[in-house]
Every structure is written in C-alpha cells, then in structure tokens.
Amino acid sequence: MVWRSVLFSLPVEMVVLRAGLCPGLTEDMIQLLRANGIRTVVDFVSSDLEDVAQKCSLSYKALVAVRRVLLAQFSAFPANGADLYEELKSSTAILPTGSPSLDQLLDSGLYTGEVTELMGAPGSGKTQVCLGIAASVSLGLKQHVLFLDSTGGFTASRLYQILQAQTEDEEEQLEALQRIQVVRVFHIYEVLSALQELRDRLSQQVLSSTGPLKMVLLDSVSAVIYPLLGGRQSEGLALMMQLSRELKTLAREFSLAVVVTNQVTRDSSTGPLKPALGRSWSFVPSTRVLLESKEGSWEKGTSHRAASLAKSPRQPTGIQVQLDIGNGDVLEPSLVTPTQGL
Amino acid sequence: VRQECHGDAARTAGGSGVTRKCTALDLLEEEQSQGFIITFCSALDNILGGGVQLTKITEICGAPGVGKTQLCMQLAVDVQIPECFGGVAGEAVFIDTEGSFMVDRVVDIAAACVQHCHLIAEAQQEEDHGKALETFSLENILSHIYYFRCRDYTELLAQVYLLPEFLSEHSKVRLVVIDGIAFPFRHDFEDLSLRTRLLNGLAQQLIIIANDHKSAVILTNQMTTRIGQNQSTLVPALGKCSTLT
Numbered sequence: 071m072v073w074r075s076v077l078f079s080l081p082v083e084m085v086v087l088r089a090g091l092c093p094g095l096t097e098d099m100i101q102l103l104r105a106n107g108i109r110t111v112v113d114f115v116s117s118d119l120e121d122v123a124q125k126c127s128l129s130y131k132a133l134v135a136v137r138r139v140l141l142a143q144f145s146a147f148p149a150n151g152a153d154l155y156e157e158l159k160s161s162t163a164i165l166p167t168g169s170p171s172l173d174q175l176l177d178s179g180l181y182t183g184e185v186t187e188l189m190g191a192p193g194s195g196k197t198q199v200c201l202g203i204a205a206s207v208s209l210g211l212k213q214h215v216l217f218l219d220s221t222g223g224f225t226a227s228r229l230y231q232i233l234q235a236q237t238e239d240e241e242e243q244l245e246a247l248q249r250i251q252v253v254r255v256f257h258i259y260e261v262l263s264a265l266q267e268l269r270d271r272l273s274q275q276v277l278s279s280t281g282p283l284k285m286v287l288l289d290s291v292s293a294v295i296y297p298l299l300g301g302r303q304s305e306g307l308a309l310m311m312q313l314s315r316e317l318k319t320l321a322r323e324f325s326l327a328v329v330v331t332n333q334v335t336r337d338s339s340t341g342p343l344k345p346a347l348g349r350s351w352s353f354v355p356s357t358r359v360l361l362e363s364k365e366g367s368w369e370k371g372t373s374h375r376a377a378s379l380a381k382s383p384r385q386p387t388g389i390q391v392q393l394d395i396g397n398g399d400v401l402e403p404s405l406v407t408p409t410q411g412l
Numbered sequence: 413v414r415q416e417c418h419g420d421a422a423r424t425a426g427g428s429g430v431t432r433k434c435t436a437l438d439l440l441e442e443e444q445s446q447g448f449i450i451t452f453c454s455a456l457d458n459i460l461g462g463g464v465q466l467t468k469i470t471e472i473c474g475a476p477g478v479g480k481t482q483l484c485m486q487l488a489v490d491v492q493i494p495e496c497f498g499g500v501a502g503e504a505v506f507i508d509t510e511g512s513f514m515v516d517r518v519v520d521i522a523a524a525c526v527q528h529c530h531l532i533a534e535a536q537q538e539e540d541h542g543k544a545l546e547t548f549s550l551e552n553i554l555s556h557i558y559y560f561r562c563r564d565y566t567e568l569l570a571q572v573y574l575l576p577e578f579l580s581e582h583s584k585v586r587l588v589v590i591d592g593i594a595f596p597f598r599h600d601f602e603d604l605s606l607r608t609r610l611l612n613g614l615a616q617q618l619i620i621i622a623n624d625h626k627s628a629v630i631l632t633n634q635m636t637t638r639i640g641q642n643q644s645t646l647v648p649a650l651g652k653c654s655t656l657t
Contacts, residue, residue: 204436217436222468222619226439247437254432256620264433297613300605 085111085144092139094132102126111140158183161325165213165285168206168236171391172199175359175377177384180327182284185317185354189332189345190361195375196331197223198395199361200287203329205232209246213284217252218264220293224252258294258309265316272324283326288317290331292346299347307350314354330355345380357382361393432623447500449491449587449628451483452525464628466500466586469618473633473648480632481512484589487630488557489522491587494544497529502586502627503556505578507571509592513559522553558582565596569610572617579625586627588618593631594649 086109089097106125108114115137123130164179173179180186180203188196201224204215217224229250233243255261272283295313298306321328333346343360345352358381364374373396379389448463457463464470464487472480488506493499506513526548533541558578562568568590579585593614601607622629636649 220616222623224439226436226443229436230440244437247440248435250436252434252436252439254623256616256623293612293616297609297616300609 087111087114092136092143094136094139099126099128099132099136102128111144115140163284163325163327165207165211165327167199167203168210169199169202169393171393172359172377175379175385175389175391176357177382180285180329181357182325182327183322184356185314185321185328185330186357186359187330187332187345187355188359188361189334189380191334191343191363194361194363195393195395196361197221197289198228199393200289200329200331201225201229202232202395204250204285204287205229205236205246207285208249209233209236209242211284212249213282215250216268216283216286217250218255218261218286218288219252220255220261220288221290222254222256223289224254226252255294258298258313261288261294262309262313262316265313265320269316269320269324272320283324285327285329286317286320288328288330290333291351292331292333295347295351296333310347310351314351318354334360352381355381446626447495447498449487449500449502450493450498451486452490452528464587464630466626466628467622469615469622469629469631471631471633471648473635475635475646481510481591482517484591484630484632485513485518486521487587488589489518489525489553491628492548492553492556493525493529494548496538496540496544497532500586501584503558503582503584504587504589505558505560505575505585507560507562507568507588507590509562509568509590509595511561512591515554518554518557519550522550526550526553556584558585562596565601565610568593568596569614572614572621575621576624579621579627583625585625587630588621588627589630589632590618591632592634594634598634598649 085091087095087100087103089095089100091111103109103114103122103126106122108117108122119130119133119137122128123133161183163182165182166173166179167176176186188199190196200217204217207213208215226247230243230247233246237243253264255264268283268286291313295306295310298309300306317328317330320326332351334343335346336343343362345358345360358379360378360380362376362378364372364376373394375393375395377391377393379385379387381387446466448457448460448465450463451457451460460470472483474480484506488504491500491502491504493501495501526545529541529545529548533545560571562571572590575588579588597607597611618629618631621627634649635646637644638647
C-alpha cells in the first residue's frame with residue numbers, strides 16, 4: 071500500500087521522457103536527447119531549444135511543438151483569485167472544538183482543508199484536548215471522526231466521561247461513541263497504511279458505516295517519527311515528508327480537518343521550548359498551538375493549562391488563553407494579549 | 413524485511429485484528445471488562461483508578477531507596493492472584509538492569525500473599541476459592557516470574573525486541589516489569605540525540621507489546637535534580653523529551 075501511494079504522487083521532475091509521451095516524440099529523438107543529457111520533462115522544457123536543435127541535429131520546429139504539448143500536459147492551470155475564494159467558501163467548514171476559548175484562539179474553530187498542530191511537553195494535555203475535540207465533533211456536529219492513536223494514550227473511559235459531562239442522554243452518548251473510529255498505529259508504516267485505506271474509502275465514496283468523515287486526529291506524530299530521525303538512517307526524513315504530503319493532500323482533497331500532536335524539545339537545558347521534528351516539519355501545519363501547564367503545577371495536579379498561538383495564517387501569534395481540561399467545561403475566556411509570546 | 417515480519421506477527425497475534433481498528437464504543441466495552449493488577453495498598457489503587465492498568469505503560473519514579481523495586485516485586489506476585497480473588501491470573505516478566513532483584517524478598521511477599529488469600533477463602537467459604545488456592549502456591553508463583561538480567565543498553569534493547577516472540581509462546585503473561593530503565597542510559601552516553609532516539613523507539617516497542625498482549629508494562633525511573641533560576645527541583649530522569657510517561 072505504501073508503494074502505491076509513492077507511485078501515484080511522483081513529482082514532475084521524475085517524469086522521464088519516453089516515446090509516446092506526446093505525439094511527435096519518437097524513440098530516435100529520445101535517444102539523441104538522452105545522449106546530450108536531457109532525460110526528464112523538466113530538463114527538456116528548461117533547456118535552450120536552439121542549442122538542443124544544433125547539438126542533437128533535430129528540427130527546431132519539431133522541438134518547439136513537442137515542448138508546447140508537454141507544457142500543456144504537465145503544468146497546473148492558473149485560477150483567478152475570485153474563483154478560488156468562491157470555491158473555498160463553499161468547501162471549507164469550520165469545526166468548533168467544544169472549548170470556546172480554544173475556538174477563539176483558532177479563529178472560531180478548526181478549518182477543514184488544513185493541518186492544525188497541538189504541541190506540548192508530556193502531560194501538558196494534548197491527548198485530553200484531542201479527546202475533547204473528538205467528543206465535540208462527534209456529539210455536537212454528528213460527524214464521524216477518525217482517531218489515529220500512536221502512543222496508546224487513547225482511553226475510551228475518559229472519552230465517555232467527557233461525553234457524559236456534555237449530555238445526559240445515554241443514547242446520544244453511545245451514538246457519539248460509535249461515530250469515533252479508533253485505529254492504533256504504533257509504527258510509521260501503519261500510519262501510512264491507515265491513511266491510504268482512508269483515501270481509498272473516501273475516493274470510492276463508500277458512505278456505508280463510516281458516514282461523512284470530517285476530522286482526522288493523529289496523536290502523536292512525533293512518537294512514530296522520532297525514532298527514525300537523525301543518526302545514519304536517511305529514510306526518516308523521507309518518510310516524514312511522505313506522511314506530511316499524505317496528510318495535507320487528504321485535508322485539501324476531501325475537505326477534512328486534520329489535527330496532529332507533537333512534542334517539544336529544547337536546544338539546551340535552559341533554552342526556550344520549540345516544537346520537535348525540526349524545520350522541515352514546521353512548514354506542514356498551518357496553525358500551531360502550544361499547550362503548557364503552569365510553573366511546577368505537575369506536582370499540584372491542576373487541570374488548568376495555558377494555550378498560546380505559535381503559528382497562524384489568520385490571527386496574530388502570541389495570543390494566550392486559559393483552558394480547563396478537566397471535564398470539557400472551560401473557564402471564562404481570558405484573552406491575554408501578547409507581551410511575551412512563545 | 414524486518415517490517416514485514418513484524419506485520420505478520422501482528423496479524424497472527426490475533427485478538428485485535430490486522431489494523432487494530434474499532435469504534436470508541438468497542439474500546440469502552442473492552443476497557444470496562446478489563447481487570448486491574450491490584451497493589452494491595454488501597455490508597456495507591458485509588459489514585460491509579462483501581463490498580464495498574466493493563467495495555468498501558470506505567471512509570472514509577474522516586475529517589476533511591478524509596479521502594480520502587482519492592483513495588484515491582486509485589487506486582488509480579490499480585491498479577492498471579494486468581495480471578496476469583498479479584499486478580500488477573502497472569503504471569504510476569506521481570507527485566508532487571510540494576511541487579512536489585514532479591515529472590516528471598518519475593519519469597520516473603522509471595523508467602524504473605526498466599527496467606528492473605530487463604531484468610532479471604534476461610535472468611536468467605538466459596539468453592540472456587542478452594543480450587544484456586546490449590547494452584548496458587550509459593551512454588552507456582554515463583555515459577556511464573558520470568559527473570560531476565562540486562563547489563564547494558566544494548567542487552568536491554570535486544571531483550572525488548574525479542575520480547576514479542578517470548579510473549580507469544582507464554583501467552584499468559586500479563587505484566588512486564590523493567591526495573592531501571594534509566595540506569596543503562598544515564599552514564600557513559602555521549603550522544604544525547606541517539607539516547608532520545610533509542611528511548612523513543614523503546615517506548616513505541618513497549619506500547620506495542622502492552623497493546624498486543626494485553627499486558628501492563630511497568631518502568632522504574634530514577635530522579636535527577638533540575639537546577640532552575642531560584643530553586644532546584646527533583647524531576648524524573650531522562651528529561652522532558654522522554655515519551656515514557
């Protein structure tokens with residue numbers, strides 16, 4: 071399954087020139103071009119055709135005609151801004167997270183078509199917030215949720231507790247539980263496999279038992295990627311990039327809201343906290359929220375957390391709100407305007 | 413090739429299915445019917461929500477001498493308590509990296525546990541109690557604790573990677589104790605990023621074991637001092653980057 075997704079998403083640079091790719095591209099032409107170092111579509115299109123015509127002793131007109139066809143075949147169609155805006159308005163949905171202060175931070179909720187990241191140290195409440203979001207989407211919006219659990223931290227009894235706090239009707243609680251599908255993925259290949267299965271299901275539009283899926287939660291992405299990065303293995307980065315591409319294209323193509331959780335690291339023992347998985351991953355989520363517990367509160371065991379916005383395409387970063395991860399109720403939204411940021 | 417083998421092993425392990433997929437409702441039912449490993453200390457059982465949970469990793473940290481290894485030995489005995497007494501009737505794997513496992517102490521603990529169960533049986537006078545007590549003897553308890561001694565981190569990693577095979581042969585194991593997860597990693601480790609990587613890989617391996625074999629995994633950790641701006645605090649070793657909590 072992993073191989074299939076790699077083949078179908080080959081970038082254009084990798085498309086090799088071969089006979090029959092377009093009319094006018096014969097086998098002899100290909101051999102001559104190859105002898106001069108032009109192997110792929112990009113090589114061909116970006117080279118100076120007069121030069122090529124001379125070196126390969128091919129007709130300039132024929133080369134220009136082939137180039138026109140290749141460009142038409144492989145380039146993306148430009149769209150104007152107004153059309154794009156209309157399309158976005160009709161296909162994007164904003165899913166409330168169930169916590170008014172978190173919604174405020176995220177500019178009214180989780181946007182479909184985007185990847186949102188929750189980061190924090192162990193015990194900062196990432197899984198709890200994810201459970202709260204899953205409960206709210208499943209109960210409040212009656213949408214199906216896919217929860218990919220890679221840490222074993224998903225506790226159904228806690229989810230049930232959160233649902234019980236939000237509604238008294240037992241039937242609704244059970245229905246909400248049935249709309250949340252949980253897949254335990256403890257290895258990167260299992261994650262990719264699960265996402266591929268999801269893609270197959272959605273593209274065949276099998277609505278049967280799964281129903282309209284609007285949200286995918288991956289808790290946590292760093293648990294499956296961390297063991298692969300660094301050292302002498304080079305495949306870690308490639309797998310991480312493939313995962314990020316899968317998540318983003320799923321979000322965009324099927325209008326899903328994707329939420330991932332990530333760890334934080336420090337450069338030195340007293341440096342500031344920064345998200346794990348490095349710079350390459352930092353381009354993947356469009357919104358990042360940092361969860362922190364108050365100073366030294368892990369000893370006191372409170373359920374209060376501070377959530378601050380670290381990256382957002384819509385709001386100024388540095389906004390901070392208070393969250394109560396206790397029972398899904400939230401404190402009075404207290405918007406602390408940025409003075410220190412992250 | 414290694415990945416494929418692992419995948420096949422997961423399939424043949426059965427139980428939770430090929431891709432471990434189910435709805436939250438199924439999971440809730442599963443969780444509610446799962447037993448806990450009781451610690452025989454009601455206060456501790458209360459804060460743990462009934463006892464040590466199966467299919468999860470629990471970390472015990474504390475200063476030297478506070479009783480971590482004692483608690484682990486107690487749990488290795490408690491996991492074997494028959495179901496009619498409220499236990500899970502499982503076996504235990506004990507991986508020791510510090511060499512602090514004292515068999516004489518385990519004999520004391522096991523003897524006390526057997527006696528405790530006898531007292532319960534006498535007080536309640538039920539049939540199955542008597543039958544269970546025939547198999548719940550000192551010798552049986554000791555023979556169902558599988559002990560491994562690992563001297564450095566390579567041995568520990570190798571042991572954990574070989575554990576799934578061992579567990580599929582001994583399917584009654586419900587508890588895996590690693591006494592001293594920090595010890596092999598704390599000294600003589602120059603490459604800190606390698607250490608984080610290894611620990612994260614280890615954590616993932618352990619959570620797979622806990623999940624697939626329905627066992628509880630217990631890790632003991634040492635404490636270290638974090639020197640802050642105004643004060644120093646005792647925190648669990650191996651840093652915030654460890655995903656083991």
